[in-house]
Amino acid sequence: xxxxxxxxxxxxxxxxxxxxxxxxxxxxxxxxxxxxxxxxxxxxxxxxxxxxxxxxxxxxxxxxxxxxxxxxxxxxxxxxxxxxxxxxxxxxxxxxxxxxxxxxxxxxxxxxxxxxxxxxxxxxxxxxxxxxxxxxxxxxxxxxxxxxxxxxxxxxxxxxxxxxxxxxxxxxxxxxxxxxxxxxxxxxxxxxxxxxxxxxxxxxxxxxxxxxxxxxxxxxxxxxxxxxxxxxxxxxxxxxxxxxxxxxxxxxxxxxxxxxxxxxxxxxxxxxxxxxxxxxxxxxxxxxxxxxxxxxxxxxxxxxxxxxxxxxxxxxxxxxxxxxxxxxxxxxxxxxxxxxxxxxxxxxxxxxxxxxxxxxxxxxxxxxxxxxxxxxxxxxxxxxxxxxxxxxxxxxxxxxxxxxxxxxxxxxxxxxxxxxxxxxxxxxxxxxxxxxxxxxxxxxxxxxxxxxxxxxxxxxxxxxxxxxxxxxxxxxxxxxxxxxxxxxxxxxxxxxxxxx
Amino acid sequence: xxxxxxxxxxxxxxxxxxxxxxxxxxxxxxxxxxxxxxxxxxxxxxxxxxxxxxxxxxxxxxxxxxxxxxxxxxxxxxxxxxxxxxxxxxxxxxxxxxxxxxxxxxxxxxxxxxxxxxxxxxxxxxxxxxxxxxxxxxxxxxxxxxxxxxxxxxxxxxxxxxxxxxxxxxxxxxxxxxxxxxxxxxxxxxxxxxxxxxxxxxxxxxxxxxxxxxxxxxxxxxxxxxxxxxxxxxxxxxxxxxxxxxxxxxxxxxxxxxxxxxxxxxxxxxxxxxxxxxxxxxxxxxxxxxxxxxxxxxxxxxxxxxxxxxxxxxxxxxxxxxxxxxxxxxxxxxxxxxxxxxxxxxxxxxxxxxxxxxxxxxxxxxxxxxxxxxxxxxxxxxxxxxxxxxxxxxxxxxxxxxxxxxxxxxxxxxxxxxxxxxxxxxxxxxxxxxxxxxxxxxxxxxxxxxxxxxxxxxxxxxxxxxxxxx
Numbered sequence: 008x009x010x011x012x013x014x015x016x017x018x019x020x021x022x023x024x025x026x027x028x029x030x031x032x033x034x035x036x037x038x039x040x041x042x043x044x045x046x047x048x049x050x051x052x053x054x055x056x057x058x059x060x061x062x063x064x065x066x067x068x069x070x071x072x073x074x075x076x077x078x079x080x081x082x083x084x085x086x087x088x089x090x091x092x093x094x095x096x097x098x099x100x101x102x103x104x105x106x107x108x109x110x111x112x113x114x115x116x117x118x119x120x121x122x123x124x125x126x127x128x129x130x131x132x133x134x135x136x137x138x139x140x141x142x143x144x145x146x147x148x149x150x151x152x153x154x155x156x157x158x159x160x161x162x163x164x165x166x167x168x169x170x171x172x173x174x175x176x177x178x179x180x181x182x183x184x185x186x187x188x189x190x191x192x193x194x195x196x197x198x199x200x201x202x203x204x205x206x207x208x209x210x211x212x213x214x215x216x217x218x219x220x221x222x223x224x225x226x227x228x229x230x231x232x233x234x235x236x237x238x239x240x241x242x243x244x245x246x247x248x249x250x251x252x253x254x255x256x257x258x259x260x261x262x263x264x265x266x267x268x269x270x271x272x273x274x275x276x277x278x279x280x281x282x283x284x285x286x287x288x289x290x291x292x293x294x295x296x297x298x299x300x301x302x303x304x305x306x307x308x309x310x311x312x313x314x315x316x317x318x319x320x321x322x323x324x325x326x327x328x329x330x331x332x333x334x335x336x337x338x339x340x341x342x343x344x345x346x347x348x349x350x351x352x353x354x355x356x357x358x359x360x361x362x363x364x365x366x367x368x369x370x371x372x373x374x375x376x377x378x379x380x381x382x383x384x385x386x387x388x389x390x391x392x393x394x395x396x397x398x399x400x401x402x403x404x405x406x407x408x409x410x411x412x413x414x415x416x417x418x419x420x421x422x423x424x425x426x427x428x429x430x431x432x433x434x435x436x437x438x439x440x441x442x443x444x445x446x447x448x449x450x451x452x453x454x455x456x457x458x459x460x461x462x463x464x465x466x467x468x469x470x471x472x473x474x475x476x477x478x479x480x481x482x483x484x485x486x487x488x489x490x491x492x493x494x495x496x497x498x499x500x501x502x503x504x505x506x507x
Numbered sequence: 508x509x510x511x512x513x514x515x516x517x518x519x520x521x522x523x524x525x526x527x528x529x530x531x532x533x534x535x536x537x538x539x540x541x542x543x544x545x546x547x548x549x550x551x552x553x554x555x556x557x558x559x560x561x562x563x564x565x566x567x568x569x570x571x572x573x574x575x576x577x578x579x580x581x582x583x584x585x586x587x588x589x590x591x592x593x594x595x596x597x598x599x600x601x602x603x604x605x606x607x608x609x610x611x612x613x614x615x616x617x618x619x620x621x622x623x624x625x626x627x628x629x630x631x632x633x634x635x636x637x638x639x640x641x642x643x644x645x646x647x648x649x650x651x652x653x654x655x656x657x658x659x660x661x662x663x664x665x666x667x668x669x670x671x672x673x674x675x676x677x678x679x680x681x682x683x684x685x686x687x688x689x690x691x692x693x694x695x696x697x698x699x700x701x702x703x704x705x706x707x708x709x710x711x712x713x714x715x716x717x718x719x720x721x722x723x724x725x726x727x728x729x730x731x732x733x734x735x736x737x738x739x740x741x742x743x744x745x746x747x748x749x750x751x752x753x754x755x756x757x758x759x760x761x762x763x764x765x766x767x768x769x770x771x772x773x774x775x776x777x778x779x780x781x782x783x784x785x786x787x788x789x790x791x792x793x794x795x796x797x798x799x800x801x802x803x804x805x806x807x808x809x810x811x812x813x814x815x816x817x818x819x820x821x822x823x824x825x826x827x828x829x830x831x832x833x834x835x836x837x838x839x840x841x842x843x844x845x846x847x848x849x850x851x852x853x854x855x856x857x858x859x860x861x862x863x864x865x866x867x868x869x870x871x872x873x874x875x876x877x878x879x880x881x882x883x884x885x886x887x888x889x890x891x892x893x894x895x896x897x898x899x900x901x902x903x904x905x906x907x908x909x910x911x912x913x914x915x916x917x918x919x920x921x922x923x924x925x926x927x928x929x930x931x932x933x934x935x936x937x938x939x940x941x942x943x944x945x946x947x948x949x950x951x952x953x954x955x956x957x958x959x960x961x962x963x964x965x966x967x968x969x970x971x972x973x974x975x976x977x
């Protein structure tokens with residue numbers, strides 16, 4: 008375990024699934040305990056990776072390289088760099104907390120935990136794989152487990168969104184498969200090793216544009232960015248809270264991660280030329296989601312739109328790579344740093360927001376509402392809830408503020424993206440108003456926002472929300488470790504894109 | 508070596524002929540206990556043929572009856588696949604609870620189809636190929652007669668006969684043209700004559716069209732969908748599988764051999780195949796797209812299985828069109844992958860009841876293979892195929908369109924998986940024997956094993972192409 012932390016991280020959920028296969032359905036506590044141990048060990052290993060990560064280099068670290076298919080130079084290569092470590096850490100944290108959030112799940116518990124562990128296996132593999140064949144294998148596993156989680160754990164069986172998601176997932180997978188096949192087939196090296204392919208990208212401009220376009224479209228199909236968003240809202244609105252968290256906090260990060268991992272470094276020419284498309288799509292998404300969040304009354308719908316809005320902000324940060332054309336390398340790096348941290352912070356915020364209605368319900372169980380609490384308690388609780396919401400919105404002192412600040416800083420360096428940034432502020436204003444509406448609704452107990460609570464879906468809300476808010480404050484006040492982790496790899500990525 | 512000593516290299520075929528002879532002699536015997544002997548002779552006969560076939564695989568090429576039939580690693584591989592598929596199908600029939608007594612009476616025809624299919628792939632001249640093709644058709648018609656015949660089934664048998672005759676007559680035209688152009692009936696010497704037409708893409712395309720349409724009926728490709736699918740749907744699963752599925756494997760092998768012969772004559776590399784290759788690829792795209800359109804509202808398992816066979820045949824055809832070692836190996840891999848998945852589904856279906864947990868588990872594994880889930884042989888096969896297509900000179904957009912044609916099948920089978928998962932938990936098989944679990948387990952293990960550790964198997968396929976010209 009000590010010498011191969013990444014292999015262990017990957018194999019743990021696999022062992023968990025095999026073990027759960029032999030546990031009887033009725034032994035619910037055993038099922039939960041096994042899952043918690045597996046994901047807990049994974050979290051511990053991820054933290055070890057984070058603390059032992061060498062932030063002074065952009066090289067791949069903790070690499071496990073096993074020969075697999077020599078004939079086609081397909082190898083089992085997994086490794087960690089500054090781009091994927093935050094995602095691995097985020098996945099470990101969220102998956103571990105999801106086990107406890109779903110602790111009181113009543114139906115199909117074994118199926119849920121097995122699918123959660125398969126999801127875990129798939130998403131970790133996607134993040135750490137450095138071979139295209141391996142990457143696509145894990146992506147398939149991830150999409151499939153997500154499809155089953157959505158299909159089997161709907162809150163309203165009459166409105167099953169799985170088919171909708173399934174179509175998008177199949178198209179996304181096909182396009183990404185086509186992209187990866189094109190990359191490896193048209194490379195002089197005839198290899199699937201991502202590191203080697205990045206070092207020797209295909210020089211043909213027309214190929215770069217075609218490959219980039221296919222891969223980008225593939226990844227956007229599994230991301231709630233307009234016009235590829237129509238699967239997202241029905242899916243998140245009609246699944247149970249733990250599945251919501253998995254999709255909103257983790258699954259939606261795959262698109263941006265895939266673009267950073269494959270799209271940008273493998274197609275530097277196309278990245279420089281076409282990334283404005285990402286910026287424009289992100290801007291449209293920010294405005295649309297902010298307006299939608301503002302206009303709805305249902306809290307659940309609001310946070311669904313808000314989660315999409317946060318992803319759109321990260322995509323806006325990606326468009327800072329356009330600065331490279333004006334030789335503003337630093338601006339591009341700032342924007343990309345911001346985009347990654349934005350994904351990290353959004354992943355931590357979503358579970359808090361999903362748990363908030365139940366938290367409110369728990370507070371008002373003994374009394375009729377917050378207003379009925381004694382004055383002192385009322386103000387303390389109001390303050391805590393306000394803190395949670397402001398942490399989500401991104402006021403100074405929280406990680407979400409830093410991430411959004413960096414994204415906007417990155418895009419404000421050149422005219423084309425600056426215009427996008429200025430227009431995006433309209434969206435921020437709408438989101439701010441929406442959050443104040445929520446706070447007002449909670450404190451004054453009016454019906455501006457409707458909170459619907461499903462009692463059986465979540466548990467341990469207070470503990471989990473406290474942990475997550477703590478993390479957001481910790482990284483918000485002291486973001487250096489996170490920024491240092493990411494920065495070297497981002498600098499390297501920018502240098503690859505900048506090569507003419 | 509064209510004398511009696513060559514027979515030693517054809518022991519598997521001799522074993523199969525002996526079993527057929529035994530079944531023929533005993534077919535009218537009223538003694539019930541003979542059924543056990545019949546089953547045993549078929550099972551052990553096929554098993555013995557498999558074992559001998561494995562041992563003879565590394566032998567150099569051998570011919571029999573003045574090279575009318577010949578074995579080499581390529582035919583050996585296909586014989587092995589045919590024998591293994593047949594072994595699994597018959598064994599599943601034997602161990603299935605409440606086995607149908609008609610299965611025993613159909614054994615003779617099934618063995619005839621198997622032997623004719625093996626001889627078809629081993630045929631080394633046009634006459635043998637034509638004769639074996641006829642034999643497969645006749646044995647198939649005989650096999651249909653063992654099923655109780657209703658009016659609608661009679662109609663389907665009629666259409667089967669008509670299509671058989673049609674395909675045979677097209678094949679006859681094709682072979683005549685091939686003989687006329689090459690001046691030989693034997694494949695090796697024919698190859699030399701084909702050099703002359705390499706500069707005439709139109710003639711090659713006409714020839715390819717005749718051969719593809721001639722072999723297409725049994726191979727499950729081109730425009731025989733209606734007959735192929737109706738037989739697949741209307742008849743007993745056991746009968747339709749053996750009549751359609753076993754010969755289709757052999758025909759796909761023959762197609763690979765013939766296309767290689769026509770497109771790459773002696774002394775020329777595969778760089779000259781441009782237009783003709785493109786012609787086959789476009790044909791395969793049309794085949795796959797048409798199949799998807801025809802089956803766009805089908806949801807039943809049997810219908811979807813027919814669709815899967817048709818689609819996969821189209822993909823295999825696209826692999827043949829490129830004619831380089833990678834694409835041919837990928838096509839063979841896809842063929843074998845389809846065989847594994849199909850036999851697995853068949854045995855799971857036969858050995859346990861529908862609502863059964865074990866059955867459901869196996870079904871999900873094989874459906875995952877059919878949709879090309881990463882880590883299964885279905886994914887690896889398609890990955891290899893599309894990789895070779897992207898590397899070839901075929902325009903990328905055709906390959907992309909071909910790949911997108913996979914989406915409907917992925918969607919349909921994913922829905923079936925979902926349906927299986929959502930079913931209320933069933934009971935375990937009431938009298939589940941070891942063999943009933945073991946038989947679907949073998950293709951299940953192969954499906955996953957060959958999906959993850961596929962390199963040795965891929966090399967094995969690659970080595971079987973030692974006598975191909977590239």
